[in-house]
Amino acid sequence: MLLFLYALIVAASTAVLIFAGGMVTSTQSGLSVPDWPNTYGWFMWTFPLEKMVGGIFYEHTHRLIASTVGFLILVLAVWMWRAEPRAWVRRLGYVALGAVVMQGVLGGITVLWYLPDPISIAHASLAEIVFCLTATIALVQSPAWNRGYRGAPVDDAVLRRVAATTTAFIYFQIVIGATMRHTDAGLAIPDFPYAFGHVLPPHWDPKIAIHFAHRVGALVVTCFILATTGHVLYHHRSRRELVWPSAILLCLLPLQITLGALTVLTGKHYIINSLHVVTGASVLVTSLILTLRTFRASVANVAGASTRQDAPYAAARPRTSEARA
Amino acid sequence: MAAIVKTLSFIVLLALVTACGGGQEKPEAASTPAAPPAEPIDPATVASISGRISLEGTPPKPERIKTTSDPTCMAPVFTETFVPGDKGALQNVFVYVKDGLGNRTFPVPAEPVVLEQKNCTYVPHVLGVMAGQPVELRNSDPTLHNIHAVPEANREFNMGQPIQGMKQQHIFSAKEVMVPFKCDVHRWMSAFVGVLDNPFYAVTSKDGSFELKGLPPGTYTIEAVHEKLGRQTQTVTVGPKETKSDVSFMFKV
Numbered sequence: 001m002l003l004f005l006y007a008l009i010v011a012a013s014t015a016v017l018i019f020a021g022g023m024v025t026s027t028q029s030g031l032s033v034p035d036w037p038n039t040y041g042w043f044m045w046t047f048p049l050e051k052m053v054g055g056i057f058y059e060h061t062h063r064l065i066a067s068t069v070g071f072l073i074l075v076l077a078v079w080m081w082r083a084e085p086r087a088w089v090r091r092l093g094y095v096a097l098g099a100v101v102m103q104g105v106l107g108g109i110t111v112l113w114y115l116p117d118p119i120s121i122a123h124a125s126l127a128e129i130v131f132c133l134t135a136t137i138a139l140v141q142s143p144a145w146n147r148g149y150r151g152a153p154v155d156d157a158v159l160r161r162v163a164a165t166t167t168a169f170i171y172f173q174i175v176i177g178a179t180m181r182h183t184d185a186g187l188a189i190p191d192f193p194y195a196f197g198h199v200l201p202p203h204w205d206p207k208i209a210i211h212f213a214h215r216v217g218a219l220v221v222t223c224f225i226l227a228t229t230g231h232v233l234y235h236h237r238s239r240r241e242l243v244w245p246s247a248i249l250l251c252l253l254p255l256q257i258t259l260g261a262l263t264v265l266t267g268k269h270y271i272i273n274s275l276h277v278v279t280g281a282s283v284l285v286t287s288l289i290l291t292l293r294t295f296r297a298s299v300a301n302v303a304g305a306s307t308r309q310d311a312p313y314a315a316a317r318p319r320t321s322e323a324r325a
Numbered sequence: 326m327a328a329i330v331k332t333l334s335f336i337v338l339l340a341l342v343t344a345c346g347g348g349q350e351k352p353e354a355a356s357t358p359a360a361p362p363a364e365p366i367d368p369a370t371v372a373s374i375s376g377r378i379s380l381e382g383t384p385p386k387p388e389r390i391k392t393t394s395d396p397t398c399m400a401p402v403f404t405e406t407f408v409p410g411d412k413g414a415l416q417n418v419f420v421y422v423k424d425g426l427g428n429r430t431f432p433v434p435a436e437p438v439v440l441e442q443k444n445c446t447y448v449p450h451v452l453g454v455m456a457g458q459p460v461e462l463r464n465s466d467p468t469l470h471n472i473h474a475v476p477e478a479n480r481e482f483n484m485g486q487p488i489q490g491m492k493q494q495h496i497f498s499a500k501e502v503m504v505p506f507k508c509d510v511h512r513w514m515s516a517f518v519g520v521l522d523n524p525f526y527a528v529t530s531k532d533g534s535f536e537l538k539g540l541p542p543g544t545y546t547i548e549a550v551h552e553k554l555g556r557q558t559q560t561v562t563v564g565p566k567e568t569k570s571d572v573s574f575m576f577k578v
Contacts, residue, residue, distance in 0.1 A: 033485070053510065114483060
């Protein structure tokens, strides 16, 4: 239980880190600290607080949070290495540790190479993966997951496919969004919901194409989220482990679309812009949790679980999806 | 579940491989090849070109910039894009000889030109320098600055000056008009540096005037560059010892 709570904190801190990273990009502060891993020659943790002015405040704060999250993930990986009986969960910890280290290196490289678009986009995209990994670890440490959701997890192949596809599309949409942010295409189409007063942009260039792709992506993702949550609410209304993430998704979706619209209409206000980033990450992770829960039936129970616990789970495992009463 | 772990691992690896695609370090522009000996300039016949840059229309008034993100930036800071001059004059226009000097080469001064960070602005806002000549970057403020040059033909650089009184030098290797400078700590700070292969350049003062002295007789393309209003060129011919003082450019807002 303690490990689960710790993993939850790590996942939450990763979300905070993504928001801080969004603030760096939104305030265009990415190069306000020209060196890395030091800050103006100071060791990161000894940099004077009174010197955190202007863009340095955002960039240095991001670095401090990133270092903290990196350390938290290191502790998580070590803790799971010592205490976690499931090998694949331990491996998740190692992958998360490797990913966050790589994430830090990408962050450093992007500063030292003056924010090249591919590196910055990779940095933003890998951040989502790190968040997904920490959230996955927290999920599989949860008592409900380990109990197999009352011993009878939902086994619905259709739901698995649609939920996994939704998660994949959300991730792809976030990568397009990161591309849009880092290629400075966020206001390439300056109006909303139209594009230059039309449904389709009357003229095109690469930035307009990226921006428009993000808007189309939002529509596609909306359809998939509605399909997934609709399926859950229609076929599995009694399953709290699926209904809750569905309900959260249905709340986050309009919020995220509104934030996206406001980002354009406010000329990329830095707080709205950053909230759009972290809400997008939250949509992704919520969809991932829902997806993973649909796969719970195909995952072996926690290692070391008693036969008494496993037997009813195996016996009760339904062969087909629940039929709605 | 092992499949999920493998899939996540694959995605992470894919992201890393994508990320390791290499940087975008721009190649240093090749320096000008050695030119064949050109006719030396006879000091007894040199001419000069002078004139005035003016502005048609009403430019936005300089606005006071909110500098509260750094409490040490207490002196009022105003936008410098359009600095009002006398009688419609336009200040901070870079004027230089773009063409007409043939294959002449000119000695590069060893004395640096100074770009100072003072009261959380770059001083001067526009300046010229010859390729190969040092630019001395000074921090006269009791706060941190980063000096971030974003050239196209030269190498981009970003250096920090966290301590008041710090000085660093940078040498541009290739001709480039203009090289934008910015400070990412204080986003309002900007400067523009014209890097040339000749010493014939000027920046308009408050009365919009400029003067290019010491030119050998000939026909020249004179270009005037403003950070917002773009570029204008004129062809001007000067004879021996001639002073042509009626070269004017008119920018429109």
